Amino acid sequence: MKTILRKSLWLALAPLAFAAGSLVFSPVVKADTDRLVIESGDSAQSRQHAAMEKEQWNDTRSLRKKVNTRVEKEWDKDDVAFDLRDKCQQSANVNAYWENNTLRCLDRRTGRTITP
Template sequence: MKKTSGILPVLLCAVMGCGTLAAIPAARAATQHIVIDNGDNALTKEEARERQQQWDETRSLRHKVNRRVEKEFDKADNAFDTRDKCEQSANLNAYWEPNTLRCLDRRTGCPVTP
């Protein structure tokens, strides 16, 4: 009878221990940490500094892209005006070349000023 009473506490501890160990990961997974501060800490300052540095480093690239877009727009806008002038030209040999965006002479293929 002593063996039974000795085994019972061991089994009870094993069962309780397993149940506790099984509950620990679930509790650990659901744990959330809430940090309340004014938002002025070293991490946020470092993140802000890195973002500002990246913004400054890409400034030159952004300007290049914007200049390129503006240049392409100006080119298309000028071509539109030139096409209108070419089509309304009194020169019967003048025609608009859409691939080169130029007004050309039909006989020579040279650019014509409409």
């Protein structure tokens, strides 16, 4: 009975002993840390984010261009009106007057637009 107990104990402990022995005699693993890996930071997510930003920039650029064109047209209209007002006020025609609401030079008698 003692021999059966020893054999079963040996069969149970043999794998543990073998595992412990293999750890003792295994070579030490050492990682090389003398190399530096630099990633570009370029990933699918960053490319998608950059594409979305570019699309938004293009859309806002289009809107800015429209706004700037509109402002330029308003400026040109005011500039022309300013010049016409000066011409109207300096006109030799005594019946010419400047109408601020319509930005036109009008005749006092007829109310029609005149060119000074």
